[in-house]
Amino acid sequence: MQNLILASSSPRRKELLENLHITFEVSSSDVDENFDPALTPGEIVMELSSRKARAVSMKHQNSFVIGADTIVVLDEIVLGKPKDRADAYSMIKKLSGKEHSVYTGVSIVAPENEIKFYVKTDVVFWELSDEEINAYIDTGEPFDKAGAYGIQGFGSMLVKKIDGDYFSVMGLPISKTVRELRNAGYVMPFSK
Numbered sequence: 001m002q003n004l005i006l007a008s009s010s011p012r013r014k015e016l017l018e019n020l021h022i023t024f025e026v027s028s029s030d031v032d033e034n035f036d037p038a039l040t041p042g043e044i045v046m047e048l049s050s051r052k053a054r055a056v057s058m059k060h061q062n063s064f065v066i067g068a069d070t071i072v073v074l075d076e077i078v079l080g081k082p083k084d085r086a087d088a089y090s091m092i093k094k095l096s097g098k099e100h101s102v103y104t105g106v107s108i109v110a111p112e113n114e115i116k117f118y119v120k121t122d123v124v125f126w127e128l129s130d131e132e133i134n135a136y137i138d139t140g141e142p143f144d145k146a147g148a149y150g151i152q153g154f155g156s157m158l159v160k161k162i163d164g165d166y167f168s169v170m171g172l173p174i175s176k177t178v179r180e181l182r183n184a185g186y187v188m189p190f191s192k
């Protein structure tokens with residue numbers, strides 16, 4: 001029986017994997033999320049996802065461990081999670097009326113190998129009034145999310161257009177993740 005572990009504290013990533021009705025454990029560990037500013041966005045999210053997966057893999061040998069990391073990039077500036085309300089306001093204000101890219105990196109540490117990849121999705125926000133931005137922050141939704149919004153919640157109202165993978169914006173490109181899990185040697189049981 002192969003053991004699958006999601007190395008993440010994100011409820012969204014857990015939900016996306018649960019949709020497949022496969023058995024897995026959740027185990028996360030704190031890793032240093034600082035990165036070399038010379039890296040490209042794709043390299044950043046692959047490096048951070050790999051740190052998360054490798055940290056958990058050290059405690060669970062012979063398992064398939066999935067780590068992921070999501071960032072928002074606007075005009076080459078990386079937006080992570082907002083520190084406070086003012087930071088959330090400033091991020092959403094910058095995103096208003098513009099296109100940005102969401103990068104999610106995934107790393108699968110398998111017993112024999114490690115596979116890393118990233119998915120880039122372009123998202124366009126409506127032009128937002130200060131009132132709309134403040135009302136959105138009042139929902140409390142921005143605080144644990146890269147770019148200070150969640151496309152799957154109230155944040156869906158901010159989004160005019162998306163080009164790419166919706167699930168990747170939510171935090172895990174589930175379809176490509178499954179394909180790469182198979183490539184890493186994991187046998188997908190399509191049972192309930």
Ligand SMILES: Cc1cn([C@H]2C[C@H](O)[C@@H](COP(=O)(O)OP(=O)(O)OP(=O)(O)O)O2)c(=O)[nH]c1=O
Nearest residue numbers: 008009010069070145146149150151169170171
């Ligand atoms: C842009 C966007 C991000 N997010 C979330 C996905 C991630 O959970 C979070 C980015 O932070 P991450 O550091 O990628 O992940 P995390 O700290 O939530 O969880 P862990 O490191 O334990 O895996 O932002 C959404 O839920 N919806 C969105 O639309």
